Structure formats: C-alpha cells, structure tokens
Amino acid sequence: MSTDLIDVHAPAIDIQGLVKSYGDNEVLKGIDLTVLAGEVVCIIGPSGSGKSTLLRSVNLLEVPTGGHILIEGIDVTDEDTDLDRVRQRIGMVFQSFNLFPHMTVLGNLTIAQRRVKKRGKAEAERIAREMLGRVGLAEKADAYPSHLSGGQQQRVAIARALCMNPDMMLFDEPTSALDPELVGEVLQVMRSLADEGMTMLVVTHEMGFAREVGSRLIFMDGGHILEQGDPREVLANPQHPRTQDFLSRVL
C-alpha cells in the first residue's frame, strides 16, 4: 500500500484499542482516542499512568502490543507502512530536548531536511532560519546546543521538528526539565503554534497551559483514559474521583 494517500477527511490521530505491555506489566489497557486536525489535546495524570507511553506510541517509538493507530487515515501499526514517511508528518518534542550535541543549531535543523527530505543546502538553511525566527532564536543559528539555556534548547527542538513541515506535533512533558523561569518562553512558542492551527498532543503538568490553550483535556491513570472534556470544565469540575484526587494534589 502507498503511504502517500492521505485521507484529508480522516482524523489527524485515531487510536483504537491501544494496548502496550512490558512483559507482564500492562501499561496501556485499551486506549481509544481521536484527535481532529487543529485540536490541541492535553494529557495529564500521575506518573506511571501511561501518558508518555501513549504519546510515544503515536509515532511508534513504542511499538504497541495490540490495537491500531491511524495517522491521517494510515494505519502505522500495519507492518507494510513506511514509518519513516509517516514520522515526517509527526513532529516530536522531548522532555530532555535531545538536540544533536555534535552539530550547530543550523546543523540540527537541516540534517533531516537534507538526508530525509533531500532538500538542497540553501533551501534547507532558508527553512531552518525561518523556523528559528518563529521560535525567536534567529541569532543562534551558529551556536552549539551546549551553549544554549534549557529554554532555548527546547525552542530549537521545536524549530527542528517544524522544519519537516509536520501536520501535527507531539509534546512529551516539554517543560518538565526546565528551570521555572524558562518555562514561559517555551509555552509561549507552543501557544503561538496552537494559534496558527497546529494539531497538538501534549503530555504536560502545566495546568495553566492546558486550561488556556487546550481544546480538550484528558486525564489518564492506570493505563486508562478516565475522563476527558473541555479543559476549563474538567479542571473546575472533575467528575471522576481519581481526577478529583489528582487535581486536589497538583492545583
């Protein structure tokens, strides 16, 4: 089958009965979740609830034990799907940034454009500088990651993902490794992405971001989605006792 046939009417992400276990330890116990284009879905929950595993399953960094994941109508759990192709459409931002330390910022932003998208040097650099501008770091093109603050590194990581022109972005606790005073600049970039209509799936502990930017909030615990809905509604008036308990401890 060809992975080029994107169904524009299909949901951005359609997760059906997703199960993931490590040996006897079942981390995800049958997750169903649909994310439409343009939605900003935030996932909260206690540690060990499976929220990061769920996010990492979307681009198959974690291989599901059971169930299906459809990205724009293409089943990525299908063995015949060209994963490298689908992954270009899914930007991913990690808690620990994972910039390539042996390359400059520009190198980080151009390597996949050149090796995967086969763009020429000039075009790749033009796009890289444009994306750096979007995250407010145009002047850092020639710096090495180790010379940047955590907040700057994470903004570069976002720019790196954007260089592949993804249709959606996954954020795995993007501000959890940052000093408190650096969190704001990263959230600001994420907010502007959301304003531009980017489809986003965000695992986060930033309740303020979830409330103000999220179009939907999901609460996970014990490998299940226990509650979801309008972020304001869920945060102000949680229905499930576990959600109430969790929110009473973090808010």
Add this chain to the structure above:
Amino acid sequence: MALRRSQKQKLYRYAVYVVLIAIAVWVALTANWARLVPLFLNPEVALKMLPSIITVGLVNTLWFTAVAFVAGLILGVILALMKMSVIGPFRWIATVYVELFRGLPAILTIFTIAFILPIAAGVPGKDLGGPVVLGLIGLILVAAAYMAETIRAGLQAVPKGQTEAARSLGMSPMATTFWIVIPQGFRIIIPPLTNEFVLLLKDTSLLFVAGTFIWSKELTTFARDASTQNANGTPLIMAALLYLIVTIPLTRFTAWLERRMARER
C-alpha cells in the same frame, strides 16, 4: 619535644630521596661503562644508522600502523554494529570473531594467517601481495577485534534519546547510525582509540614473522638486523628512542583529552 606531624612527613620524604639517589649512584658506579658505552651508545654505529633507521624503519612502522589502524577501524565498526544487531547470527559471528582474535597471541595470528591464506587460495603467497600484505592482514584482523569492543561501548554510550530524536524526524535506522550515533560515539572513544593506536604501533614489530624484505623492515626488525650485522646494540637503543618519540606524545595527548572531556561533563 616530639616531632610535629609535618616535620615527620618531611623527614620521611627526604629519607626516600636519599635511598633513591644512593641506588642511582651505586648503579652508575658499579655498571661496566667501559663495555656498555661502545656496545650500546656507540656514536660511530649511530651515525651509520642515519638516516635509514628513520627513512626505512620508522617510516615503515608508521605506514603499517596507519594502514592496520584504518582498515581495523572499518572492520571494527562493522563488527560493533553486528554485535548490536537484532539479527542473532550477526551477533554470534561478531562475538566468536572478537573472542577468537582477542584470545590468541597476535604473533600466532599473524604467522598463521600468512601461512594459511596462500594455501587456502591455492596460489603462491606473492600473488596475494607477499609477506607484507599477508602480515598486515593478520595484524588488521587482530586490531579489528580489539577496536570492535571499544567502538561498541562508544556507540552504546550515546543516549537513547538521540536515536529517538533522529527516528522521529523520519531518519532511517542507517541514516541515524551514520549521522547521529557514530559521530557522537567516536567522540567518546577517541582516548581509548588513541591507546589502541599505540598498542598497534608496537605490535607492528610482530610483522617479521610473516617474512620481510630489506625495504619492508619495520623499526624493530630493522634495528635487530642492524645490531646483528654491526655486532653492536646501539641500533636497538635508537629504535627504542624513536618508538618513544612517537608514543609518548600520543599517550600525553590521550591524557589531555581525558582531562578536557572530564571538565566538559
């Protein structure tokens, strides 16, 4: 009044100096210098050795080391990747290879390879490049076994997040290995690889077991033959000094690199 702690330490230190100097003086006075100097530090023999001990002996040693290092490195990378492969037979082959060639004396490997290969190929040794090439093949096989383990350790020391970041950008496993993992892994293993370069440089002295021509003698063989011909040990001392001129800066360089990397962490 009893000695204070610092005074005791000082006294102890001076006592050690005195003993060491006494030993040095005793050796200097009792050694048979009248025989040692003409036999091992003979200026006439030394002049005769120049410049060929450098232009032939040292140059050959450096050439053989460079060729064996580069070829061993390439084979070592392949073996390291095989050891990390998800495909069982690749892992087994690499493991058996590494255990075999690390477990045997290098001199036995070089000799056996030079002996076996022509017979296995059914052609005279000179058709396979002669003793120089055959000897180098043995040395490369040994070098690759040692380097494979170092390279594997370096590649596995690259954080998993690096691979995940590259794969999530759509890079293939091979592109990820080539552009992300190998460049970082090699940075980590520059110090141990430099050490292996030094070991390899010294192991070129074993190549004589594959056979040598006058033009293909490396430093040790060159010095040994020259010392036999002149009935004089001076060439051996000169060879020793030439080895040290190359190896000491390299080991100092390694130590400097390790200090610098420790600071960067």
